[in-house]
Amino acid sequence: MQVPCPAAGQQFRAFVIVIHLVCSNNGQPVRVPPMTRASPANPLIEVAGSSLRLDRNVKGSLYARAGLSDYWIVNLADGSVEVYRDAGPMADAPHGVAYGSVEVFRPPDAVAPLATPGRPIPVADLLP
Numbered sequence: 561m562q563v564p565c566p567a568a569g570q571q572f573r574a575f576v577i578v579i580h581l582v583c584s585n586n587g588q589p590v591r592v593p594p595m596t597r598a599s600p601a602n603p604l605i606e607v608a609g610s611s612l613r614l615d616r617n618v619k620g621s622l623y624a625r626a627g628l629s630d631y632w633i634v635n636l637a638d639g640s641v642e643v644y645r646d647a648g649p650m651a652d653a654p655h656g657v658a659y660g661s662v663e664v665f666r667p668p669d670a671v672a673p674l675a676t677p678g679r680p681i682p683v684a685d686l687l688p
Contacts, residue, residue, distance in 0.1 A: 602630065602673065602675045603630040603631065603632045603643075603673045603674070603675070604623055604628050604630070604631050604632070605632045605633075605634060605686075606619065606631075606632070606633050606634070607633075607634045607636065608633050608634065608635055608636060608637075609636045609637065612633070612635060612637065615633050616633065616642075617653075617654060618654045618655075620633075620644055620658065620659060621650075621653040621654040621655040621656070621657055621658050622654070622655050624644075624647035624648075624653070624655070624657040624658055624659050625647075625655040625656065625657040627647070628647075629645060629646075629647065629674055630643070630644075630645060630673055630674040630675070631643075631644040631645070631659060632644070632671070634686050634687065635664075636687075636688070638664075638666075639666060639667070639687055640664050640665060640666045640683070641664070641665045641666075641671055641683050641686055641687075642662060642663070642664050642665075643661075643662070643663045643664075643665065643671055644659035644661070644662055645659060645660075645661045645663075645674070646659060646660040646661040647659050647660070648660050665683045666683060667682070667683050667684040667687070668682070668683070668684065669682075669683045670682045670683060671683060
């Protein structure tokens with residue numbers, strides 16, 4: 561499918577992957593509905609191993625410029641989830657915009673998407 565990328569001013573081919581998350585909430589399984597439609601409030605989640613530096617810097621700046629307000633990186637090496645929010649101009653960022661807030665969550669922490677603040681997801685459920 562062709563999708564516009566306002567941050568880059570170009571058209572890109574994109575693959576849409578629908579992820580169904582099954583989270584444990586007090587020992588009870590909870591199915592989180594898939595996010596089939598992009599929204600600035602839905603988190604964009606990258607899973608990073610060797611791509612961590614690229615995901616933090618280049619992709620993070622691109623996503624911030626595109627207006628995504630909730631960007632998460634599942635850091636496989638560190639066993640954590642990095643949550644990036646509060647995008648704003650930054651002259652030395654690769655795309656001129658970067659996230660001003662970065663929080664790192666580790667098990668047994670839980671993190672809630674901006675789109676669903678009352679539905680935190682245990683970090684352990686996002687890690688292999």
